[in-house]
Amino acid sequence: xxxxxGRALLAETHGxxxxxxxxxxxxxxxxxxxxxxxxxxxxxxxxxxxxLLSILAGLRRPTSGTMRLGVARGAMALLPDTxxxxxxxxxxxxxxxxxxxVNPSIPRERVTDVLVEAxxxxxxxxxxxxxxxxxxxRLGVASTLVGDPALMLxxxxxxxxxxxxxxxxxxxxxxxxxxxxxxxxxxxxxDVQEVCDTVGILQRGAMRFQGPLQDLxxxxxxxxxxxxxxxxxxxxxxxxxxxxxxxSAAAIAAGEVRVGVRSTDEAERELPGALARAxxxxxxxxxxxASLEQVxxxxxx
Amino acid sequence: MSLWRLEWLRLRRTWRGVGLLAVFVFFGLxxxxxxxxxxxxxxRFGGTEGVQVTFPPPVPADGMIQYLSNAQQIGLLAVIxxxxxxxxxxxxxxxxxxxxxxxxxxxxxxxTRTAVYAAAAVVAFVAGAAVAWYETWALIGLVPxxxxxFGTLFGALYYVFVVAMVALAAGLVRGSLGTMVLAFAFVVVxxxxxxxVSAAKPWLPGHLSSALAPLxxxxxxxxxxxxxxxxxxxxxxxxxxxxxxxLDRREV
Numbered sequence: 001x002x003x004x005x006g007r008a009l010l011a012e013t014h015g016x017x018x019x020x021x022x023x024x025x026x027x028x029x030x031x032x033x034x035x036x037x038x039x040x041x042x043x044x045x046x047x048x049x050x051x052l053l054s055i056l057a058g059l060r061r062p063t064s065g066t067m068r069l070g071v072a073r074g075a076m077a078l079l080p081d082t083x084x085x086x087x088x089x090x091x092x093x094x095x096x097x098x099x100x101x102v103n104p105s106i107p108r109e110r111v112t113d114v115l116v117e118a119x120x121x122x123x124x125x126x127x128x129x130x131x132x133x134x135x136x137x138r139l140g141v142a143s144t145l146v147g148d149p150a151l152m153l154x155x156x157x158x159x160x161x162x163x164x165x166x167x168x169x170x171x172x173x174x175x176x177x178x179x180x181x182x183x184x185x186x187x188x189x190x191d192v193q194e195v196c197d198t199v200g201i202l203q204r205g206a207m208r209f210q211g212p213l214q215d216l217x218x219x220x221x222x223x224x225x226x227x228x229x230x231x232x233x234x235x236x237x238x239x240x241x242x243x244x245x246x247x248s249a250a251a252i253a254a255g256e257v258r259v260g261v262r263s264t265d266e267a268e269r270e271l272p273g274a275l276a277r278a279x280x281x282x283x284x285x286x287x288x289x290a291s292l293e294q295v296x297x298x299x300x301x
Numbered sequence: 302m303s304l305w306r307l308e309w310l311r312l313r314r315t316w317r318g319v320g321l322l323a324v325f326v327f328f329g330l331x332x333x334x335x336x337x338x339x340x341x342x343x344x345r346f347g348g349t350e351g352v353q354v355t356f357p358p359p360v361p362a363d364g365m366i367q368y369l370s371n372a373q374q375i376g377l378l379a380v381i382x383x384x385x386x387x388x389x390x391x392x393x394x395x396x397x398x399x400x401x402x403x404x405x406x407x408x409x410x411x412x413t414r415t416a417v418y419a420a421a422a423v424v425a426f427v428a429g430a431a432v433a434w435y436e437t438w439a440l441i442g443l444v445p446x447x448x449x450x451f452g453t454l455f456g457a458l459y460y461v462f463v464v465a466m467v468a469l470a471a472g473l474v475r476g477s478l479g480t481m482v483l484a485f486a487f488v489v490v491x492x493x494x495x496x497x498v499s500a501a502k503p504w505l506p507g508h509l510s511s512a513l514a515p516l517x518x519x520x521x522x523x524x525x526x527x528x529x530x531x532x533x534x535x536x537x538x539x540x541x542x543x544x545x546x547x548l549d550r551r552e553v
Contacts (some may be wrong), residue, residue, distance in 0.1 A: 054552075054553070057398075057402050058401075058402070059398060059401060059402065059552065059553045060552040060553070061552065074405070076402075077402065077403075078398060078402045080394075080395050080398050082395055083395055083398075083399070084393055084395035084396050084399075085396065085399060086307075086311065086396065088310065088311070088314040088315060089307075089310065093302055093310070096302045097302040097307060098399070098403055100302050100303055101304070101400075101403035101404055101405075102403050143399070147403075
């Protein structure tokens with residue numbers, strides 16, 4: 001079995017390509033998902049996230065490339081972004097059907113447990129036809145968890161949830177780390193940053209980056225410094241922009257200037273002098289903390 | 302909950318099972334009544350002023366023939382509609398994903414649904430035929446039980462064939478409406494094309510659909526339907542194999 005960072009890879013693809021006519025929905029994707037990780041698959045709409053998850057789940061076939069899964073099909077579960085169920089089944093029956101199909105030896109008591117865990121305690125005996133989108137999403141989560149899958153594929157699981165529901169799902173996903181492997185697709189980048197330890201960025205079907213989230217945040221972003229001044233942020237920005245070690249300088253809010261620099265070392269050496277030359281009334285200086293959203297926008301721009 | 306129970310609940314909670322049964326039982330009640338009182342009905346409602354229409358006295362077979370003539374049209378459409386609603390399981394992608402990512406094989410899904418809806422169609426057809434047979438006995442006279450049983454058996458096999466055609470159609474198209482139209486074509490087109498050749502007619506599945514009529518009349522024997530029974534069984538098997546392969550290969 002292939003390993004990465006000391007951990008076995010549970011899902012691995014090589015040159016995975018999926019074409020529809022002349023359009024490549026996936027273009028030679030090499031995916032590497034380590035066992036026990038929470039892998040965030042991010043990308044704009046149409047970047048191939050759902051196609052990749054569908055191929056992993058066996059719902060679509062790749063045009064070319066290879067795929068290796070370290071689990072049996074029955075030990076894998078897919079939660080689509082808009083789960084739907086027979087409207088005349090109750091929540092209990094939906095999850096019980098999932099249990100019986102995946103592994104009938106799982107005790108029926110687990111059905112109630114996962115429904116409670118998914119926040120559907122009061123709707124256990126209600127028919128799915130009357131559920132809101134958020135409740136359907138929770139029901140999807142429950143019917144995914146009931147089979148105790150080793151690999152969970154979650155396609156935009158928070159897309160229909162209210163803030164409280166979103167919080168619960170994120171906590172639930174985060175709690176899976178180490179217990180099972182999760183591939184979590186989303187375009188809500190703060191969600192991915194919060195719960196995932198590994199990130200893959202898809203753009204137009206190609207994998208632009210794949211690796212630990214921390215590597216992405218520290219290694220793929222132009223270093224920057226946030227400077228707060230008492231007055232005239234515009235004037236300070238104009239002055240700093242003339243420095244050779246500054247790549248960009250802009251007033252981003254009242255009294256706040258973002259300074260892009262060639263390197264953090266240079267910034268630490270040169271910035272005090274440059275601010276003095278600009279006549280800035282300095283309030284504070286701090287290194288800019290990169291967010292996944294900023295890195296993502298820079299990479300996909 | 303098993304796939305069998307899922308389909309049972311679908312039949313019960315969507316009222317499809319009751320609806321199917323009601324259609325055939327209704328025609329089972331109506332057929333012998335029409336056969337027995339056709340003279341009176343025409344005289345009262347026919348509007349044939351000045352024209353005297355005389356029907357020969359009804360015979361027991363007429364009750365069964367009237368039942369069949371209705372069941373072969375409305376009943377057939379009802380069976381196709383109900384079966385298509387269940388067998389076109391890729392019509393809603395997210396429901397298909399729920400099932401396809403959990404069942405061990407597509408064959409299990411297809412065979413369970415085909416069996417349940419074939420059974421529902423058979424029960425409905427047999428119930429209607431039994432009602433027609435009893436009412437015919439009460440109003441007109443007795444159709445011999447052995448002839449009734451053979452005719453009903455052949456008719457029931459025909460409805461299994463119809464449901465198998467729905468499964469095949471569901472393998473070729475995704476939507477319920479498309480499945481219905483295609484299945485109807487699979488069932489009817491051979492009858493109105495190949496069936497016009499008199500030598501071919503005894504081989505066709507459609508020959509079984511009306512077996513109850515000549516058997517009730519005494520103009521045919523059970524052995525006359527062996528060829529179509531064999532061919533129908535072969536077609537059912539081939540249709541199911543094809544449906545499973547097609548549905549297995551389909552991407553969702």
